[in-house]
Amino acid sequence: MTETIIRTVRPHATGSTGDSYDNIEPWFEKLSALAADDRHRREVRDTIIELCLPLAEHIARRFTGRGEAFDDLHQIARLGLVQAVDRFDITRGSSFLAFAVPTIMGEIRRHFRDRTWSVRVPRRAKEVQQLLGPATEVLSQRLGRIPNARELAAELDIELSEVTRALIARNAYKTDTLDAVGDPDDNTGLPVMDRLGAEEPCYRLLEDSMAVRPLLAAxxxxxxxxxxxxxxxxxxxxxxxxxxxxxxxxxxxxxxxxxxxxxxxxxxxxxxxxxx
Known part of the structure; x- marks a missing residue:
């Protein structure tokens, strides 16, 4: 899912050039060149956040239909964006997009995690699942790409099987009844069951491939x-x-x-x- 977002996201903010956020790095170079007490530093930081707001909205929409209102997800995604901007280190050489996407997604997933689990999940799987977000952020910054399950296991110094269970456990988020009426903003007023489209298994292919890829390679x-x-x-x-x-x-x-x-x-x- 993360790589899909990186491939498909399109900036809409004024001043964007091209079809990716690759042009955002010069702004971080300008930000890092300013002293902490420079009055222009906040202006540059706010400009970066404003340019990347469409990214937060795009990711938030990817998580709709899971029992949470879009407005709530949008706010959480924006919070994740701010954290990504403040944590990004331009000197590491990786792209901001490769770092920001898992950071924002991790914040949204943390929101789901901190709510109720609809399916009983072993405590150990929950504990490891909580470690995956920060580890993914660190490795994404270090590697310049999304880490696979084996790299996550090595970073956390745990068994690959535990990482696999935690990735699977991510599916046990809060659920809603299929008879629930949809969001009033969609102007349909229809239950979820009546608005379901074709099944899209490809949304979870990335997580599945992260778990299976090192096993196939062996x-x-x-x-x-x-x-x-x-x-x-x-x-x-x-x-x-x-x-x-x-x-x-x-x-x-x-x-x-x-x-x-x-x-x-x-x-x-x-x-x-x-x-x-």
């Missing part, structure tokens, strides 16, 4: 190729068997072994193996 080359053929190229087991010189039944068992191993390493629990 697989033997043949196992990775089998997964590519089966799930990315939609090849049949018979086709894969022909390429490997084995039977379709052997391919089926191979897939069970690979997927079971991935599950065990992802969640730290033995997968249920099907009988051959």
């Amino acid at each position: 697989l033997p080359e043949v196992d990775r190729q089998v997964l590519v053929w089966r799930f990315f190229e939609n090849r049949t087991q018979s086709y894969i068997g022909e390429r490997l010189g084995v039977s379709q039944m052997q391919v089926s068992r191979l897939l069970v072994r690979i997927l079971s191993g991935l599950r065990e390493r992802a969640v730290g629990e033995p997968a249920l193996r099907r009988a051959a």
Whole structure:
């Protein structure tokens, strides 16, 4: 989701040039050159915040439909933007956008986290989940990109499986009944169920890929190729068997072994193996 926002966000503030916030760094250079007691420092800081306000609105809209009013999310996103502006270090060489997006998203997620959890989540998963936001901010600044699950685990000095559980736990936020009437501002007056569009699983693909990417990278080359053929190229087991010189039944068992191993390493629990 974070990388999607970075790719799609468009500035609307006066003075923006181009289709990204890459031109915002010169403002931070100007800000860092001013002394703390310089009367112009606040003016430059306020200008940066004003230029980036559309970013906060864009991210806030990404979190609508989860039981919280847009105005509340918008205010929280603006707070996250201010924090990002005050924490950003231009000397590290990374872009402000790569730092600001996870910072703002982390503030919104912290708002959801501090409210009620709609599904029972283990205490340890909640504790780790609270650490992910700050760790993501630090690594984003250091790496100049969004960190993956393995890098987060190394930064926090915890097991990869704990990071994976915490990422999954993020889905257990406050829920609303599908019979609830929508926001009066949308002029529909219809229950949520009647306003639902097509399912968009791609919104959580980034978090899923963060958890799975290092596990796939650790697989033997043949196992990775089998997964590519089966799930990315939609090849049949018979086709894969022909390429490997084995039977379709052997391919089926191979897939069970690979997927079971991935599950065990992802969640730290033995997968249920099907009988051959």
